[in-house]
Amino acid sequence: EAGVTQFPSHSVIEKGQTVTLRCDPISGHDNLYWYRRVMGKEIKFLLHFVKESKQDESGMPNNRFLAERTGGTYSTLKVQPAELEDSGVYFCASSQAYTGELFFGEGSRLTVL
Amino acid sequence: AQSVAQPEDQVNVAEGNPLTVKCTYSVSGNPYLFWYVQYPNRGLQFLLKYITGDNLVKGSYGFEAEFNKSQTSFHLKKPSALVSDSALYFCAVRERKDSSYKLIFGSGTRLLVRP
Structure with missing residues (x-):
């Protein structure tokens, strides 16, 4: 069974540009989460989808971040326009039930210059 | 709001010795606690969880964790190691908001086991 996959693994962009990160959860997992880890700090929650619906987006930093989950399958996280402080590793995770056991992707490292 | 703290940025231990990685929590109600591990260039992997009991x-790879309510650890x-x-x-730690659940993570502890 395929795990959670994220693309791209690494993206380097200039300040002001746009980047779109993609996450493919484990098939059948209704819950999809986005997290971010900025250098050396805690892994911070961004938002939570159940199927195609946003259940909790309290962690989204500002309106430069837009997350979507088309048809309850894969999800995208767009940053537009990117700022220096957006640099970090963006993790996607999925789960089937509310057991707390999340399955994580390998992350997308974003570097904004 | 729920939170966890990991007071050590790094733990160094010699191979064969016992290891401890510390975590304290602050929650309202009964805590649901987890440990995850991240190997280089990999995603986070679930190790173990405490819900009740x-x-x-006991978890994966021979790890275990001790829940201590009086010390919130x-x-x-x-x-x-x-x-x-x-x-x-x-x-x-798991946090519930309305019908939504999410995990709140600590800042991480790097474990270095020397041969």
Whole structure:
């Protein structure tokens, strides 16, 4: 069974540009989460989808971040326009039930210059 | 709001020695606590969780964690460390908001096991 996959693994962009990160959860997992880890700090929650619906987006930093989950399958996280402080590793995770056991992707490292 | 704290940025231990990675929590109600591990260039992997029951929880790769309510701690332990245990370890607590659940993570502790 395929795990959670994220693309791209690494993206380097200039300040002001746009980047779109993609996450493919484990098939059948209704819950999809986005997290971010900025250098050396805690892994911070961004938002939570159940199927195609946003259940909790309290962690989204500002309106430069837009997350979507088309048809309850894969999800995208767009940053537009990117700022220096957006640099970090963006993790996607999925789960089937509310057991707390999340399955994580390998992350997308974003570097904004 | 729920939170966890990992007071050590790094833990160094010799192979074969016991290891402890510390975590304390702050929650309202009964805590649901987790440990995850991140190996280099990999995603986070679930190690173990505490929901209720025995205070000593056993998990993957020979790890275990002890839930201590009076000290609000959930330290990760292993009796005999391996060099391959070297990785980044995250403690987490489950937080519920309305009908949504999420994990709140600590800042991580880097474990370095020297041969």
